[in-house]
Amino acid sequence: MKDPLTLRELDAIGVDRLNGVGRQRRKALADVGVETVFDLLTYYPRRYVDRTAQAPISETEIGSEITVVADVHAVSSRRLRGGRRLVNVEVADATGVLSAVFFNQPWRERQLAEGRTVALFGKVENYRGRKQMTNPVVDVLGGGSAGDRTGRIVAIYPQSENAGIVTWDVANWIGEAQRRCAARGIADPVPEWLRGRLGLAGRAQALADIHEPASMPDQWAARNRLVFDELLRVQLMLRSQRLAREARELGIAHEPSGSLIEAFHRRLPYTLTDAQRRAMADIDADLSTLRPMHRLLQGDVGSGKTLVALHALLAAVQNDHQGALMAPTEVLAEQHYIALRALLDGFEVPDEARLGGRRPLRLRLLSGSSSATQRREVLLEIATGAADIVVGTHALLEESVRFGSLSVVVVDEQHRFGVSQRARLRESGRDDRRIPHLLVMTATPIPRTAAMTVYGDLDVSVLDELPPGRTPIVTQWAQGPLAAEAMWIEVRAEIEAGRQAYVVCPLIAESESLDARSATQMHAELAAGSLAGLRVGLLHGRLPPAEKEATMTRFREGDLDALVATTVIEVGIDVPNATVMVVLSADRFGIAQLHQLRGRVGRGSHASTCYLVSDEDPTPIAVERLSALASTNDGFELAERDLELRGEGTLFDERQSGRSDLKLASLARDLTWVQEARDAAAELIGSDGALDDHPGLADEIDWFASRRDSDYLQRS
Numbered sequence: 001m002k003d004p005l006t007l008r009e010l011d012a013i014g015v016d017r018l019n020g021v022g023r024q025r026r027k028a029l030a031d032v033g034v035e036t037v038f039d040l041l042t043y044y045p046r047r048y049v050d051r052t053a054q055a056p057i058s059e060t061e062i063g064s065e066i067t068v069v070a071d072v073h074a075v076s077s078r079r080l081r082g083g084r085r086l087v088n089v090e091v092a093d094a095t096g097v098l099s100a101v102f103f104n105q106p107w108r109e110r111q112l113a114e115g116r117t118v119a120l121f122g123k124v125e126n127y128r129g130r131k132q133m134t135n136p137v138v139d140v141l142g143g144g145s146a147g148d149r150t151g152r153i154v155a156i157y158p159q160s161e162n163a164g165i166v167t168w169d170v171a172n173w174i175g176e177a178q179r180r181c182a183a184r185g186i187a188d189p190v191p192e193w194l195r196g197r198l199g200l201a202g203r204a205q206a207l208a209d210i211h212e213p214a215s216m217p218d219q220w221a222a223r224n225r226l227v228f229d230e231l232l233r234v235q236l237m238l239r240s241q242r243l244a245r246e247a248r249e250l251g252i253a254h255e256p257s258g259s260l261i262e263a264f265h266r267r268l269p270y271t272l273t274d275a276q277r278r279a280m281a282d283i284d285a286d287l288s289t290l291r292p293m294h295r296l297l298q299g300d301v302g303s304g305k306t307l308v309a310l311h312a313l314l315a316a317v318q319n320d321h322q323g324a325l326m327a328p329t330e331v332l333a334e335q336h337y338i339a340l341r342a343l344l345d346g347f348e349v350p351d352e353a354r355l356g357g358r359r360p361l362r363l364r365l366l367s368g369s370s371s372a373t374q375r376r377e378v379l380l381e382i383a384t385g386a387a388d389i390v391v392g393t394h395a396l397l398e399e400s401v402r403f404g405s406l407s408v409v410v411v412d413e414q415h416r417f418g419v420s421q422r423a424r425l426r427e428s429g430r431d432d433r434r435i436p437h438l439l440v441m442t443a444t445p446i447p448r449t450a451a452m453t454v455y456g457d458l459d460v461s462v463l464d465e466l467p468p469g470r471t472p473i474v475t476q477w478a479q480g481p482l483a484a485e486a487m488w489i490e491v492r493a494e495i496e497a498g499r500q501a502y503v504v505c506p507l508i509a510e511s512e513s514l515d516a517r518s519a520t521q522m523h524a525e526l527a528a529g530s531l532a533g534l535r536v537g538l539l540h541g542r543l544p545p546a547e548k549e550a551t552m553t554r555f556r557e558g559d560l561d562a563l564v565a566t567t568v569i570e571v572g573i574d575v576p577n578a579t580v581m582v583v584l585s586a587d588r589f590g591i592a593q594l595h596q597l598r599g600r601v602g603r604g605s606h607a608s609t610c611y612l613v614s615d616e617d618p619t620p621i622a623v624e625r626l627s628a629l630a631s632t633n634d635g636f637e638l639a640e641r642d643l644e645l646r647g648e649g650t651l652f653d654e655r656q657s658g659r660s661d662l663k664l665a666s667l668a669r670d671l672t673w674v675q676e677a678r679d680a681a682a683e684l685i686g687s688d689g690a691l692d693d694h695p696g697l698a699d700e701i702d703w704f705a706s707r708r709d710s711d712y713l714q715r716s
């Protein structure tokens with residue numbers, strides 16, 4: 001007898017091998033991502049109709065909410081006065097008849113064709129002596145004959161009416177696939193001891209019960225097992241990749257202390273927070289080994305990541321190497337350059353040209369707006385090692401930029417960087433085969449669970465504490481013209497008291513969006529209206545770099561009272577005298593983005609206010625978002641809330657989120673399973689990154705990784 005089927009084998013059988021899947025159906029299935037038997041078996045139900053709890057029509061009571069399952073006998077539709085359409089559907093079971101009426105849903109006529117079996121959930125009403133439901137929840141269960149699916153739990157699959165995929169077809173194909181697999185069975189590579197410890201069902205059982213559960217507890221057990229499988233695969237992959245990388249990559253060991261670093265700490269204008277100290281200690285430990293650092297520094301806006309970054313960069317210089325700091329935008333690179341220049345003013349390093357001599361530390365900005373001559377000069381200094389610390393955008397990753405001896409790379413706001421850039425960056429120190437140490441910084445509050453999955457290959461340091469003396473930002477939600485009027489009066493008062501304000505508009509001119517206010521137009525309107533007589537600047541992405549820089553400098557130096565901007569100011573900008581943030585059409589932004597924007601204020605000793613201005617009628621979900629922002633300043637709490645509101649990790653780009661890997665698992669809900677899977681991966685994988693004792697799992701990860709890559713190639 002042959003061995004039980006592995007997932008790799010199931011993934012090698014095309015769905016066209018099943019009865020009833022011809023060319024047309026095959027294409028329709030491919031459109032919903034189902035090409036193989038594996039895809040089909042993991043095409044999970046959207047929900048279930050518990051027919052064990054249904055009532056015969058004759059026993060339903062007027063006024064009660066209930067599910068009935070019945071066959072459609074007649075469908076009709078007519079136009080009502082005022083143009084609305086009414087669809088009337090007569091259904092019947094063995095005990096009686098009931099009608100369902102739908103207003104303004106003309107497509108119901110097609111969906112509820114005569115002869116179909118449907119489950120209707122709704123309130124039973126009495127209409128002219130007959131039982132009726134108005135706009136009930138509908139599940140179409142089958143093509144006919146209510147008899148064949150009674151008395152059990154029926155899975156409802158995601159359907160695609162256009163492509164002609166209906167839930168009972170899916171159920172039938174899955175049933176057929178299961179029967180055809182039954183002879184060999186489905187292999188379970190997760191060892192018995194682990195399943196026992198976690199109380200997990202077998203894989204074959206779980207794959208059967210998720211589709212045709214005998215009871216809801218069975219369905220739940222099946223779900224747990226399949227969720228664990230998904231998370232375990234991701235964790236095993238991340239862990240083995242990480243161990244393999246560590247075995248392969250050779251970095252540069254640093255002496256993490258010395259006169260330069262000591263001088264830096266001595267001259268700091270304030271005491272470091274404990275969190276900053278801890279992060280620096282983590283980094284020191286990483287830098288002192290030959291294993292390249294791969295660390296994520298996560299800290300809410302204003303938590304003081306820049307100093308931690310500088311500490312790492314100075315370690316490179318201290319050890320006669322170079323450090324690079326990369327920012328996602330030109331504006332932000334410029335900001336970093338200015339901040340670092342101030343912090344490093346007067347610092348000296350040994351002069352290689354004169355034995356025993358000293359020279360000023362060379363900080364350089366590689367900017368898109370510098371002249372060709374300037375650029376050549378900086379590139380030369382980077383190549384010879386004369387430049388100690390280089391600040392720039394990801395243009396620092398271009399082929400034309402060669403470092404003499406790069407040993408520490410800091411990437412700010414990692415969520416703006418793609419994975420390929422991260423890989424390219426690791427290669428940038430390649431000349432002598434040494435990999436630079438890498439620190440990525442993000443203010444994107446990543447919930448713990450998501451961080452474990454998304455950044456499974458990075459170590460994490462968290463700045464969970466703000467520098468002392470900050471006054472919490474007060475957030476107000478201004479809805480409607482009256483509230484807006486009152487808000488502008490407050491904004492003017494703040495400006496007259498010597499503070500500055502940001503006004504953020506969602507989209508810039510020429511955007512396709514019809515009703516979003518453009519920054520340019522808004523700037524003109526405000527300068528002539530609510531902010532008349534004040535010095536109002538304009539900043540958006542399409543201005544020439546020199547103009548952007550000039551505007552930022554004027555704002556920073558207090559020569560502008562207000563800055564009307566697009567989201568170019570979202571990250572990193574640090575002007576402590578700015579205490580007012582106005583976000584227009586705030587209902588169009590996501591939680592993470594609003595939180596980032598709000599982080600531009602509250603950076604000095606003065607109290608700050610953030611106004612979220614919404615359109616007249618925000619959607620319910622926008623209301624949830626705005627209330628969340630108004631209720632807390634805690635980025636982590638907001639991230640959890642965001643995850644709940646949005647489902648899976650759309651905080652990240654799709655490739656990073658591993659979303660396609662998680663069909664059933666939810667990072668918000670399955671927190672304990674993420675942890676269990678992570679622990680299990682650590683137990684299963686040896687210290688060399690191999691899964692030698694578990695060939696079944698090793699093969700599964702191998703298959704999974706190749707499948708993932710080919711998915712990615714097709715998508716990009």
Ligand code: ADP
Binds near residue numbers: 276
């Ligand atoms: P972010 O983490 O958002 O990048 P920054 O590094 O820009 O934060 O720091 C925000 C502000 O806090 C800056 O003005 C910085 O000078 C100040 N700051 C950083 N660390 C401390 C500290 N330990 N005590 C007081 N102020 C600090």
Ligand code: MG
Binds near residue numbers: 305306412572
């Ligand atoms: Mg920053």
